[in-house]
Amino acid sequence: MKLSDDTYYSKEANKAFFSVSQYKDFCKCEAMAMAKIRGDFEQKQTKAMLIGTLVDWWFEGTLDKLRGESPNIFYCRNGALRAEFRKADEIIKRVQRDGRFMQYMGGEKQKILTFEMFGAPWKMKMDSFVEDICITDLKVVQNFKSLAFWRYDIQGAVYVEGADACGYGYLPFYLAAVTKEAVPNFDIFQVDRPTLDTALREVEGNMPRFIAVKAGLEEPRYCGVCDYCKSVKKARIRNYSELLEG
Numbered sequence: 001m002k003l004s005d006d007t008y009y010s011k012e013a014n015k016a017f018f019s020v021s022q023y024k025d026f027c028k029c030e031a032m033a034m035a036k037i038r039g040d041f042e043q044k045q046t047k048a049m050l051i052g053t054l055v056d057w058w059f060e061g062t063l064d065k066l067r068g069e070s071p072n073i074f075y076c077r078n079g080a081l082r083a084e085f086r087k088a089d090e091i092i093k094r095v096q097r098d099g100r101f102m103q104y105m106g107g108e109k110q111k112i113l114t115f116e117m118f119g120a121p122w123k124m125k126m127d128s129f130v131e132d133i134c135i136t137d138l139k140v141v142q143n144f145k146s147l148a149f150w151r152y153d154i155q156g157a158v159y160v161e162g163a164d165a166c167g168y169g170y171l172p173f174y175l176a177a178v179t180k181e182a183v184p185n186f187d188i189f190q191v192d193r194p195t196l197d198t199a200l201r202e203v204e205g206n207m208p209r210f211i212a213v214k215a216g217l218e219e220p221r222y223c224g225v226c227d228y229c230k231s232v233k234k235a236r237i238r239n240y241s242e243l244l245e246g
């Protein structure tokens, strides 16, 4: 299957390929990951996530087009611009004034690669790719501390390995991070080689199980606490005291 901008996020593509987000879904909850692949479950977009999406769209160069096509994303019913958009606009204006940030985000946008890794086909889409120089991914986060929480070392490990598998060589991986704080903070973080290597070994270790579950050879495990598990659970009789512990 050859992927384009139109088919990259399609059901067929998610069935055929692993991606970093699908891999992370499997780590969180195998049942939820499988439900997403079947098309039975979709993660709801929160208002906080919308700010990041808007900034992504601006860097892709599609923000104005989408603003015309889907005005309800951008405007409240009374016609005022949504608060999330005003925040996104503030973030865009701020990083635009920074030469280094714009330089790292100035590569080829949304470049798609597909490759084989650890016995499975993978797909990836890079925010900014500069041939022979580096791969950069844009992150709009609550604060810098949350960068580590989201495990972007896994994304870096897969992207660097994928670009190498496609003949681009082993490139450095950067996160162009900007925060949603009252006054946005921003910097370029390099994820170093030892960190990428450790993350890649972790992916390698988990893949045999995830490949078997995705192929239907093993039953998916239910985490019991995610939104998907809650949506399909049955009520249990529980002891009230467990709520008082910890």
Ligand SMILES: [Zn+2]
Residues within 6 Å of the ligand: 028, 029, 030, 031, 032, 222, 223, 224, 225, 226, 227, 228, 229, 230
């Ligand atoms: Zn779950």
